[in-house]
Every structure is written in C-alpha cells, then in structure tokens.
Amino acid sequence: MELGAFSVSLAVKDIHASVAFYGKLGFTEFGGDIAQNWIILKNGDVTIGLFQGMFERNALTFNPGWGQDAAQVDPFTDVRRLEELLKERGVAVQVSNTADSESGPAHLMLEDPDGNPILVDQHR
Numbered sequence: 150m151e152l153g154a155f156s157v158s159l160a161v162k163d164i165h166a167s168v169a170f171y172g173k174l175g176f177t178e179f180g181g182d183i184a185q186n187w188i189i190l191k192n193g194d195v196t197i198g199l200f201q202g203m204f205e206r207n208a209l210t211f212n213p214g215w216g217q218d219a220a221q222v223d224p225f226t227d228v229r230r231l232e233e234l235l236k237e238r239g240v241a242v243q244v245s246n247t248a249d250s251e252s253g254p255a256h257l258m259l260e261d262p263d264g265n266p267i268l269v270d271q272h273r
Contacts, residue, residue: 150234151226152211154219156189156196158268160208164188164201171197180219194218208258208266214273221273228255228271235259 161167164186168178171190176197181188186201194217198210214225226234229247235257236242244258256270 150231151213152231152269153213153222153225153271154196154211154215154217156198156210156212158198158200158204158208158210160204160206161199161201164199167199167201171199204266206266208268210268210270213269213271227252228257228269231269232257 159167164183168183168188168190174192176190176192176195179189179191179196181198187198187203189196189198196217196219213228213231214221214223216222229251232242232245232247240259242257242259245256247255247257249255254272256268258269259267261267
C-alpha cells in the first residue's frame with residue numbers, strides 16, 4: 150500500500166510565530182498561503198505543514214500521487230482505492246469525502262490505536 154509523500158501537519162496557535170521559529174531551525178517556505186493560515190515548510194527532505202485554526206490536533210499526513218519533493222509520481226494508488234484496502238484490512242475510517250467523486254482530489258482521516266490522527270490527502 151503506497152500512501153505517498155509523508156509530512157507532519159501541526160495545529161498552531163500563531164502561524165507567524167511558528168514560521169519564525171521553524172525558520173530558525175532551517176525550514177523554508179515551500180507552499181501554502183499564510184494569508185489563509187496554512188503554510189508548508191521544508192528542510193531537506195523533511196516537510197511540515199503549519200495550520201492555524203484548521204485542525205484540533207497534530208496529524209501525520211500522506212499525499213498520494215506526490216513524492217517527497219512534491220513532484221507528481223505515476224503510477225500512484227488513488228485515495229479511494231486506499232480507503233477500500235484499509236476497510237478490507239479492518240481499519241476504521243472516521244472521515245472521508247471519497248464518495249463525492251470518482252477521481253481527483255479527496256481525503257480521508259483515520260486514527261492509530263493511540264488516537265493519533267492520520268490524514269490521507271490527495272491533491273490530484
């Protein structure tokens with residue numbers, strides 16, 4: 150099961166303070182829109198997303214169809230197929246919008262046994 154690029158999505162209280170802090174650790178802006186309270190930062194192959202007011206908790210994030218450099222990869226396993234495989238394996242999916250369309254962007258959310266959120270967020 151190929152989940153795609155991995156990152157950590159951090160729920161932050163002050164996105165500007167968080168960008169400044171992670172900048173001191175060597176992270177640079179890679180994508181997102183700080184005016185919309187979300188930004189993607191990179192330091193080498195490490196990617197973190199900062200989200201103010203969007204998530205209640207930090208989450209592990211996977212992006213099907215993307216490599217760690219955010220370049221598109223082909224072939225890739227569509228999030229709808231990933232959801233089928235997860236359900237076949239007995240994994241409960243808490244949130245999903247995969248039924249809204251047959252292809253393209255969609256997401257699902259599940260939790261590990263300790264309650265840590267895992268977001269599978271397909272952008273293509």
